Amino acid sequence: MKKIAIVVTSFCFLVACSQEKAGAPVKEAETKAQAKVNTILLADPTIFHDKGTYYLYGTTTGNVNGEGFQVYTSPDLKAWNGPVGAQNGLALKKGDSFGDKGFWAPQVIAYKDKFYMIYTANENIATAVSDSPLGPFKSVTKEPIIKTGNQIDPFVFIDDNGKKYLYYVRLTNGNRIFVAEINDDLQSIKQETLTECISGTLPWENTENTNWPVTEGPTVVKHNGLYYLIYTANDFRSIDYAVGYATSKSPLGPWEKSKNSPIISRKNTNQNGIGHGDIFFDKDQKMHYVLHTHFSSSEVSPRKAAIIDVEFSGNELKAVNNTFHFLNN
Template identity: 35%
Template sequence: MMKKNLLLTGIALALQILIAFGQHLETNNPLDIPLGDPYILYDKVSDAYYLYGTGGTENGFVAYASTDLKTWEKQGVVYSSAQSKNWGTKDFWAPEVYAYNGKYYLFYSAHWKENPNHELENYRIGVAVADKPTGPFEDLTGKPLFDPGYPIIDANVYFAEDGKCYLYYSRCCYKHPVQSEISKWAKDKGLYQEIEESWVYGVELKADFSGVAGQPKLLLRPPVAMNDQQAEWESRSVTSGEVNRRWTEGSYLFKHDGRYYMMYSANHFAGENYAVGYATGKHPLGPFVKSSFNPILEKNTNKGGVVSGTGHNSILLTKDGKRLCVYHGRTTETGDQRLVFIDPLEINKDGRLQVKGPTVGPVKIR
């Protein structure tokens, strides 16, 4: 009798394991979460996922938590500028949270209150720390991480195998006109007198996140020549007459098979042409070469779909090792509201990145 019970118990356990492995982890696009610039942290301590992004509260950030990437619960405000060490006044954007040395660090962009020249875009990057993914996060120093002398946004941090940390950010287009064949074309067409650009830089971080070590290095910028393979898709905001700016922003770095991948967004974040490309290099600070397959994520409304404005992505490595592309987008049904999307990211044998999206409805992610 005992042997029979043990046998039945073993069979039941085996069936449970088979069912578990046979189940597909799913999410549903778009998530019913009105955030831009989304970033998801998998926290090993709590065995849960935490989603952060632009929006949800005034002058701060909120978080959502999930155990399955489909059902999300709002955790409330995790960072607020109403604190003694606050240095930002408005436009709190693009938060990313990292678990590091037993603490959680939030990197974000905001408008710096030290603004003697009354600049319209006086953005810098700050760092706040907490004991939990849900905060409360408190600013480290009461001032921006560093001041390069121009407005910057969209912080991303890479933790290298040798213990070094690298910060990536985007110099704003603001007061940064650049001469190129694109700007000459726009001027000749009577569209714009000048074209402003944003560029992606990288710099090593100090170990305690109190500042940067060394000088920032230019890593990515929009193409100068019109016959450049990247020029068409990275210039759509200009060529469509939308705005006199070309962006290279929302960068995200990861490593695979000895190669560094830097994903980035181009075009106006509030427009339909916002899209994602990538570049590769052999070192965290480049040089980087843009992929000939760009863009790898863009609107599908011109192909019968309902999604546009796809961009400012990050990559989530799930607890079972699956890479997912997390980004914001819009649908014809939801209008201008930015919502969060999650789609699988695949890396082909030749190293090519492919985002399996944008999609609407159930998405199998395992």
């Protein structure tokens, strides 16, 4: 997921973790931003809609990457303001959180009259709580949800029956997507339900034939009784980073990969490195996918936030032609 350079160990470099360099030169990032008008520079983006306002979060570019998560707002998905987080633009900041580096891939949900942020830090997954989507989000326990191994890219799905599931990426012989039921406090999983969903086994998912195949950035929706696991495959630095999906009759699988994948790629967007985003519905219940792209045809980072419309045709999920656009502020 997700450079001018990557702040990681050599292990993380191989597994293609989502990040921007902590300490990247601010002036360089600002110059690049100005060169591309005012495109919002975020990787692994997510959009949360609440009471007529859209909130945009993601892995932040440059120095802020080591400090927490910024948030932008919009009334209409067209004009974006920010960063407008409660703490100097940040919705969550280091010190209030688990971890002290590698703040990647947040998700925000409304739950039990509070707002919950599920996020990655220090290559583990944690939860923070706030009274407002703008923050400040704070992690009460400052402990990871899963205390063994390394995992990233969390996504919480709440089913019609109230059961809650945590989808995430485990860094083990590749970036592999797992799922487990998560307890009502959103702080721990039911270990006995832990199940592997998918890994990178198809040609489009590993175009460079690496020995560490990558499937990451999971998001889940339910349609006509089927569960749709939308994910991104390939190393985030690859121009072939792209989005596909798999379906199942159960949130725990087994999953059948779509023969139509990838559904979002450089072929139908004319952008390199496109993926790792989130499905969301607007105020009219129209479905969209927010994602990131490479900065340009020659540079991976800082990555840019964009939206493309998606829709169901029967039980097939597909992108809507000519709807791709970048997010500007």
